[in-house]
Amino acid sequence: MEWGRKGKDDKQIADIDDLLASDKCDVLMVTPNTTAALTPAVERACEELPVIVFSRGVATECPVTFITPIGGYAFGAQAARFVVDALPDGGNVLALRISPGVDVLETRWSAAERIFAENDNINVIGSEFTNDDRAIAKSIVEDYLQRFGKIDAVWMDAGATSAAAIEAFEDIGAEIPVFTGEDQQDFLKKWKEEGLTAIAPTYPTFQWRTAIIAAEMILKGEDVPGPIWYLPQPTITNENLDEFLQADMPPQHYALCGCQDMEGYPENWGEEAN
Structure with missing residues (x-):
């Protein structure tokens, strides 16, 4: 990597x-x-x-x-606080990160790491780099499920591999835990379909x-x-999720693209155009 x-x-x-x-x-x-x-x-x-x-x-x-x-601090802190609030009795948290050495990603994790450390009942069982690769993200989750038996939350410093990480739970019939992601459509769609406990800070x-x-x-x-x-840096929550779901867009389309008023949107941006 x-x-x-x-x-x-x-x-x-x-x-x-x-x-x-x-x-x-x-x-x-x-x-x-x-x-x-x-x-x-x-x-x-x-x-x-x-x-x-x-x-x-x-x-x-x-x-x-x-x-x-x-x-990045706001992104990481908001996601971490959501996890802490969703797990009042504590639990195992797996952190999935993209790569080291990128300022916005390092600050996201530093904020989250501090918040998790301040809550003694939160057990961060791992912090792993995925290289933004869906297959790697999925394999990491599978490995930690085998090693720890249960993951109560997955904190992510970005959202491109969120849907793949969720698939790792689905493949073995495990309950999907608390998840953080971003504004890619595959994650938002899965969130809506499964009624997940989730949040999507955005960049x-x-x-x-x-x-x-x-x-x-x-x-x-x-x-x-x-x-x-x-x-601005809006946050997607369960309350406003429907505003950002765009069913005709490709899986990795970002809801906050800023392209809604551009010529040819959405007909030239959707599944058929790609």
């Missing part, structure tokens, strides 16, 4: 350097794969043109703006749209909010 991430870092750094060398780039928009690895490349870019960073940050303030929701994908808006503003000579441009 570490080599896979390093390879992605190298590719992203090379792409940035190629763009700079081409002298055909007026504004650079980048969402870093890994914070530390991409910081030097972003700093080199800042010396030559305006840089917009979004979603994942870098360890420098040289970009014109860093576009982000209110943060809205409308950030990509905001980055484009920021680039247009820069090219027009307009001021851009900075050094950080904070965006």
Whole structure:
């Protein structure tokens, strides 16, 4: 998993350097794969043109703006508090994470880890990396079910593999525990169908749209909010779940795409179009 991430870092750094060398780039928009690895490349870019960073940050303030929701701490803490409140008598909690070294993911887990540690009746039986791979996530859950017999909650630092993790319980006929996820449609659909005890903190994908808006503003000579441009970060709960369910969208479609008012939505975005 570490080599896979390093390879992605190298590719992203090379792409940035190629763009700079081409002298055909007026504004650079980048969402870093890994914070530390991409910081030097972003700093080199800042010396030559305006840089917009979004979603994942870098360890420098040289970009014109860093576009982000209110943060990973809020995401991780909200999910962890939901788990704690849903398990008043305590229980076994399995944490599934994507990869180390990504700022927003590290902060999500640090917030959750602290909240779990403050509740003595919560037993974190494992914190495992899935590499955002559905098969790996499912196998991890299967392994922990065999080792511990029961999992009372699954806390996740992102939601792409939530549905796969749920399938691991379904395959052996085990009760689906408390789950945290995100705004992908496969998770929201499973949540609705099974009446799960669940929550979906979000990290809205409308950030990509905001980055484009920021680039247009820069090219027009307009001021851009900075050094950080904070965006809303809604939470999906049982009370508002129906508002975010989009039955005609693909399984991994994010409900908070920010695309609802775009031309061709939803007819060009749905199952048949894909």
